[in-house]
Amino acid sequence: xxxxxxxxxxxxxxxxxxxxxxxxxxxxxxxxxxxxxxxxxxxxxxxxxxxxxxxxxxxxxxxxxxxxxxxxxxxxxxxxxxxxxxxxxxxxxxxxx
Amino acid sequence: xxxxxxxxxxxxxxxxxxxxxxxxxxxxxxxxxxxxxxxxxxxxxxxxxxxxxxxxxxxxxxxxxxxxxxxxxxxxxxxxxxxxxxxxxxxxxxxxxxxxxxxxxxxxxxxxxxxxxxxxxxxxxxxxxxxxxxxxxxxxxxxxxxxxxxxxxxxxxxxxxxxxxxxxxxxxxxxx
Numbered sequence: 001x002x003x004x005x006x007x008x009x010x011x012x013x014x015x016x017x018x019x020x021x022x023x024x025x026x027x028x029x030x031x032x033x034x035x036x037x038x039x040x041x042x043x044x045x046x047x048x049x050x051x052x053x054x055x056x057x058x059x060x061x062x063x064x065x066x067x068x069x070x071x072x073x074x075x076x077x078x079x080x081x082x083x084x085x086x087x088x089x090x091x092x093x094x095x096x097x
Numbered sequence: 098x099x100x101x102x103x104x105x106x107x108x109x110x111x112x113x114x115x116x117x118x119x120x121x122x123x124x125x126x127x128x129x130x131x132x133x134x135x136x137x138x139x140x141x142x143x144x145x146x147x148x149x150x151x152x153x154x155x156x157x158x159x160x161x162x163x164x165x166x167x168x169x170x171x172x173x174x175x176x177x178x179x180x181x182x183x184x185x186x187x188x189x190x191x192x193x194x195x196x197x198x199x200x201x202x203x204x205x206x207x208x209x210x211x212x213x214x215x216x217x218x219x220x221x222x223x224x225x226x227x228x229x230x231x232x233x234x235x236x237x238x239x240x241x242x243x244x245x246x247x248x249x250x251x252x253x254x255x256x257x258x259x260x261x262x263x264x265x266x267x268x269x270x271x272x273x
Contacts, residue, residue: 063160
């Protein structure tokens with residue numbers, strides 16, 4: 001079982017307490033009515049589908065909070081987790097782990 | 098002639114229902130936490146899983162802006178909170194009937210819980226509490242002693258949780 005570190009509880013807990021919630025850092029359009037159909041499609045449906053490090057959102061059932069994680073989709077290893085709203089963690093950090 | 102003294106336990110784990118209590122869900126932004134703590138007359142801990150108690154009322158920090166307050170039935174916590182609502186916006190909701198409380202005690206209680214809780218229950222310090230899952234049902238676990246737990250289960254999940262508990266209890270009693 002995967003162990004995931006919740007940045008709000010500051011605790012490393014089993015995967016079963018967490019739920020995956022899609023790709024992270026997808027900003028809502030500032031002016032939705034100005035978007036073309038193609039831009040809407042990209043915002044709603046087009047995702048990175050990364051092979052390797054992937055920024056994604058997870059929700060912890062314990063504290064009820066969504067947070068961001070950087071997970072390697074090949075090895076299924078969590079490289080880092082950080083609070084929602086924080087800036088995207090650079091990919092260079094993961095080499096240190 | 099030798100003789101042996103046997104220590105017969107009625108059950109390695111005892112599961113009992115506790116009397117209903119008042120449960121309130123408090124959501125308040127960190128900026129107004131101190132105001133709410135003052136009018137409610139209790140400390141609102143900041144660390145997730147930490148508890149505090151004052152005059153029969155207990156507060157448990159469930160999340161960065163979420164607390165569960167428990168108190169004897171009939172305690173009035175909403176009136177003092179309503180008085181400061183304009184200055185310290187918050188939500189204080191009565192959820193007393195949403196859950197039932199089970200008390201789990203006995204030397205095998207950790208075996209019973211670890212059969213269905215993925216979290217390392219044995220590592221929970223006495224006096225701590227956590228919202229976690231019990232075979233996919235969300236529960237709140239309080240550790241009141243080395244082998245004494247309280248578990249809040251949503252009413253609709255209770256039959257499922259009870260049947261699992263009874264099943265594991267039977268397996269423990271049979272020495273499996």
